Amino acid sequence: MVAIEHDDEQCERCFVLQPGSGAQWRATMMVFALIALTCLGVAVSLALAGYWLILPFAGVEVMVLYWALHASALRAAQREVIWIGTSEVKVQKGRKRPEQQWLFQRVWTEVHLEPSGHPWYPSRLSLRSRGQEVDIGGFLQENERVALARELKRFIGPMAAPGRGV
Amino acid sequence: MTAATHDEHHAGPPSSFLDRWLFTTNHKDIGTLYLLFALLMFFVGGAMAMVIRAELFQPGMQLVDPYFFNQMTTMHALVMIFGAVMPAFVGLANWMIPIQIGAPDMALPRMNNWSFWILPFAFAIMLATFLMPGGALAGGWTMYPPLMLQHGMAFPFAIFAIHLLGISSIMGAINVVATILNMRAPGMTLMKMPLFVWTWLITAYLIIAVMPVLAGAITMLLTDQYFGTSFFSAAGGGDPVMYQHIFWFFGHPEVYIMILPAFGIVSAIIPTFARKPLFGYSSMVYAVASIAFLSFIVWAHHMFTVGMPLAGELFFMYATMLIAVPTGVKVFNWIATMWRGAMTFETPMLFAIGFVILFTIGGLSGIMLAIAPADYQYHDTYFVVAHFHYVLVTGAVFSLFAAAYYWLPKWTGHMYDERLGKWHFWLSVITVNVLFFPQHFLGLAGMPRRIPDYAVQFTEFNMISSIGGFAFGLSQLIFVWVVIKCIRGGEKATDQVWEGARGLEWTLSSPPPYHSFTTPPKIESSAGLEGSPR
Numbered sequence: 007m008v009a010i011e012h013d014d015e016q017c018e019r020c021f022v023l024q025p026g027s028g029a030q031w032r033a034t035m036m037v038f039a040l041i042a043l044t045c046l047g048v049a050v051s052l053a054l055a056g057y058w059l060i061l062p063f064a065g066v067e068v069m070v071l072y073w074a075l076h077a078s079a080l081r082a083a084q085r086e087v088i089w090i091g092t093s094e095v096k097v098q099k100g101r102k103r104p105e106q107q108w109l110f111q112r113v114w115t116e117v118h119l120e121p122s123g124h125p126w127y128p129s130r131l132s133l134r135s136r137g138q139e140v141d142i143g144g145f146l147q148e149n150e151r152v153a154l155a156r157e158l159k160r161f162i163g164p165m166a167a168p169g170r171g172v
Numbered sequence: 173m174t175a176a177t178h179d180e181h182h183a184g185p186p187s188s189f190l191d192r193w194l195f196t197t198n199h200k201d202i203g204t205l206y207l208l209f210a211l212l213m214f215f216v217g218g219a220m221a222m223v224i225r226a227e228l229f230q231p232g233m234q235l236v237d238p239y240f241f242n243q244m245t246t247m248h249a250l251v252m253i254f255g256a257v258m259p260a261f262v263g264l265a266n267w268m269i270p271i272q273i274g275a276p277d278m279a280l281p282r283m284n285n286w287s288f289w290i291l292p293f294a295f296a297i298m299l300a301t302f303l304m305p306g307g308a309l310a311g312g313w314t315m316y317p318p319l320m321l322q323h324g325m326a327f328p329f330a331i332f333a334i335h336l337l338g339i340s341s342i343m344g345a346i347n348v349v350a351t352i353l354n355m356r357a358p359g360m361t362l363m364k365m366p367l368f369v370w371t372w373l374i375t376a377y378l379i380i381a382v383m384p385v386l387a388g389a390i391t392m393l394l395t396d397q398y399f400g401t402s403f404f405s406a407a408g409g410g411d412p413v414m415y416q417h418i419f420w421f422f423g424h425p426e427v428y429i430m431i432l433p434a435f436g437i438v439s440a441i442i443p444t445f446a447r448k449p450l451f452g453y454s455s456m457v458y459a460v461a462s463i464a465f466l467s468f469i470v471w472a473h474h475m476f477t478v479g480m481p482l483a484g485e486l487f488f489m490y491a492t493m494l495i496a497v498p499t500g501v502k503v504f505n506w507i508a509t510m511w512r513g514a515m516t517f518e519t520p521m522l523f524a525i526g527f528v529i530l531f532t533i534g535g536l537s538g539i540m541l542a543i544a545p546a547d548y549q550y551h552d553t554y555f556v557v558a559h560f561h562y563v564l565v566t567g568a569v570f571s572l573f574a575a576a577y578y579w580l581p582k583w584t585g586h587m588y589d590e591r592l593g594k595w596h597f598w599l600s601v602i603t604v605n606v607l608f609f610p611q612h613f614l615g616l617a618g619m620p621r622r623i624p625d626y627a628v629q630f631t632e633f634n635m636i637s638s639i640g641g642f643a644f645g646l647s648q649l650i651f652v653w654v655v656i657k658c659i660r661g662g663e664k665a666t667d668q669v670w671e672g673a674r675g676l677e678w679t680l681s682s683p684p685p686y687h688s689f690t691t692p693p694k695i696e697s698s699a700g701l702e703g704s705p706r
Contacts, residue, residue, distance in 0.1 A: 033362075034353040037377075041349070044381045044468075048421070052388070057403060057418060059395070060388025067342055067384050074346045078279035078354040145276070 019161060021154065023086040025145040034075050042068045086142055088133075090161050097133060097140050110135045115162050119155040131155050133162070194289070197281030198686060199266045202288050204583075206263030207576075209291060211652070213255030214569075216299070218645050220248035225607075225641035227624050228634050241624035242310035243302070249313035250330075253430065254337045255295055257564065260572050261433040262287075262344045265372050267583065269348060271677045271684060272366045274357025279350035287343035294336035301326035301333075312622060314419055315390065317404040317412050321397050328398070331390045338383045345379035348372055357676075363454065366675055370457050371436030374464045378425045378432070381468075386422040389415060413478055420471035428467045430564060432460055434531075434571030435502060438524045440675070441578050442506050445521035446513030447672040452505040459498035459505075466495050476547045485544040492542035499535055503528060518670075519593030523574035526601050527567060534562030537612065552622075555615025561608045566601075573600070573651065580658050581665035585683040588658040592650055599647035606640030 049064035080101060087104070089096040095112050098104035115135040122129050131151050132141045143151045196202060223244045227235050236244070266284065270277055278284045301308040306324020309315070320327065352373050356365070365373075392403040393415070402408025404415040435456075443450045450456065472480060472488040480488075506528050515521070537559040541547050550556060573596070580588050610633040615621075619630045626634065665682040677684070 037349065037353055041377055041380050044377075045384060048381065049384060049388070052385070052418065055414075057388065057392065057414070059391050059403075060384055060418075063384035063387040063391075067380060070342075071346050071349065071380060074280055074283070074350045075353065078350040081279075082354050 019090045021088040023143050023146065025082060025084060031079055034079060038072060038075055041071065088142060095133065095162055097142065108138065108140045112162060117155055117158045117162050119152065197285050199270050199277045199284065202284050203263045203266030205288050206259045206266060210256050210260035210263060213251055213295065217248050217251035217256055218648065220244045220251065221641060222645055224248065225638040229638040231626050231628050231631055233625055238624045239307065239310055242622065243308045245622050246309045246312055250298065253313065257430050257568050258341060259291060264433065264575055265348055268579065268677065269351055269369055269372060271680060272369050272675060273352065273355065273360055274676050275351060275355035278347050279355050280347050283343050284347050287340045287347065290336050290340040294333045294340065297329055298333040301329050304329065314423065315393065317393055317396065317415050320393060328394060331394050334390055335387060338387050341379050342383050345376035348376040367439035367456055368433065368436030371432045371460050374460050375429050375432045378429050378464055378467065382422045382425045385418060389418045389422065416475050416478060417472065420474045423474065424471045425467040428463060430568045434527065434568050435460060437571045437575045438506060438527050441520045441524040441574055442509050444670050444672045445518060446510045446515050448509055448513040451508035455501055456505055459501040462498040463495060466491060470495065473542055476544045477551045489542055489544045493539060496539055503532055519590060519597055520574045520578035522594065522597040523570050523577065526597065527570045527574060530562055530566030530570065534559055534567055537562065550615060552620055553615035554611040554619045554621055557621050558608050558611035558615060566604055581669045582677060582682050582684065584658050585665055586658050586662035587665050588654050592654045596647060596650040596654060600644060603640050603644035603647055607637055607644050610637045
């Protein structure tokens with residue numbers, strides 16, 4: 007989903023992109039605890055009875071499960087922020103804080119929407135300037151990506167004079 | 173972004189066949205691979221069943237030697253359980269869970285690819301054991317020691333193959349849990365999820381809980397054989413009966429792993445063709461969870477005759493009988509859903525109704541087997557064979573057919589041939605009863621299972637059963653033709669497909685786009701979700 011914030015006086019506009027997800031880490035951890043408790047409880051009981059070879063399998067499995075839940079939860083927390091200032095465009099990507107950042111000159115930047123070659127595949131939206139390119143909105147729905155591209159083209163690029171339409 | 177997501181890998185269409193199918197991370201592609209693999213294995217396992225039924229057509233030895241017959245019974249079970257039924261349900265999970273919860277794909281697409289592609293290699297190893305000195309495993313799919321330890325070269329290879337199958341199942345289950353917990357659309361609370369998703373979440377829990385137990389048990393067999401341990405060797409102070417306890421601690425939940433997703437499928441289909449909301453959604457969820465819990469405390473009903481304290485037999489007998497309560501709730505709810513509904517009888521509904529009736533017969537014979545004193549008579553007879561085939565064939569397999577007919581138009585964009593579908597149903601439902609119902613009588617009369625020869629008084633029922641078996645096997649070719657025909661073309665399916673269908677999958681085009689919901693749909697209320705409250 008896309009959220010747009012703007013400050014007309016400062017000629018700034020900010021697009022915040024995030025994957026929509028109903029994930030709740032607390033609920034996820036409760037389910038994980040239930041599974042881990044069952045799995046390790048059985049394995050430890052049998053290990054105490056002398057059948058210890060079940061325990062390493064259970065341990066590895068619980069660790070992989072935790073990793074899987076953590077990795078997918080992190081992906082749901084992904085954010086992309088496109089900040090358009092008077093002369094600059096800043097793209098930040100990260101989760102709780104910006105982890106990567108790209109800086110472009112607003113008038114020398116092109117918004118590029120590459121249609122897919124097949125209806126099954128999504129289009130690709132990127133910002134590029136002077137040999138530097140960054141993909142944005144990979145997790146958006148097709149119509150959202152097209153709308154975002156249209157909106158960005160209003161403000162970014164050779165024809166987007168600073169302040170126009172802001 | 174440092175880590176590329178799978179979406180970016182699919183910025184354009186795959187350039188080659190290998191890219192599309194070998195390296196795919198798309199949930200629909202992987203679901204299709206699972207389903208086709210399961211269908212292939214269904215026929216491989218079915219061919220073994222045909223050998224078994226051909227040999228049993230008459231008393232005396234006809235076609236194969238007894239040792240090969242035992243290989244057939246053992247490998248038929250392993251192939252059908254780990255190669256056909258489980259992968260088919262995982263295939264359905266792959267196809268349907270993301271689009272039923274409004275997610276773009278499974279949570280871990282690369283792991284998804286691995287979990288499928290392990291399967292063909294595992295089965296190549298498993299089936300290659302037929303060509304090894306001593307032949308394939310012949311001691312039954314339960315692999316009890318010390319019989320299991322008397323195999324030739326097949327033993328370590330089969331153990332390795334089962335480990336691979338277990339890894340595949342665990343990865344699939346972890347993916348399902350991560351997808352359901354972390355990728356639901358905003359507003360899709362747990363109690364708004366379609367029942368198919370719920371049943372799979374609980375199934376995944378069972379898989380994760382019990383697969384390490386199987387892995388540990390068969391590894392201990394391996395160390396007993398090759399590394400001098402004595403976990404299950406009486407000569408070294410071990411306990412072979414303990415293997416049976418450990419195996420069935422895995423084995424009984426495994427039975428529910430193969431049937432809980434079927435409950436979810438039937439709970440989706442019946443409301444659609446009854447044109448009524450599912451009766452008692454919440455009670456269905458709690459019933460499935462109760463069945464899963466009970467599955468952990470009933471394992472020893474598989475081994476009443478092994479010698480247990482009376483208190484143990486009583487506990488396992490009553491605990492097993494308790495399962496009838498949540499199962500009864502489910503059957504009641506399905507019937508209540510149909511009650512005074514505007515029912516139509518398209519092929520998916522026919523298979524769903526067939527499931528409810530015939531699975532209930534399997535459940536009732538299960539209650540008979542749960543009665544410890546009676547089980548002393550039934551144990552290891554054809555009554556048991558009849559019971560679990562009613563549960564697994566007319567239960568699990570019928571639900572898979574129902575699911576295939578229900579969602580084929582959505583998957584392919586074409587309507588299947590309804591006339592052929594009905595032929596498939598009626599031939600299947602008649603022949604499967606001809607095949608398995610007489611086996612109840614054979615078992616009650618004392619015919620033991622896993623034998624290639626039998627006393628002459630069992631001849632007639634065995635002949636009837638074999639004829640039913642051949643006819644049932646041939647009937648399944650109709651299904652293959654229906655699927656091929658549907659993939660190749662046919663009447664264009666609408667997005668809605670079925671008038672009474674509700675749920676997010678029906679909001680997508682038929683066939684759905686390669687990436688279903690790149691941004692999740694908003695779930696404003698539970699209205700419209702099949703198998704969930706409205």
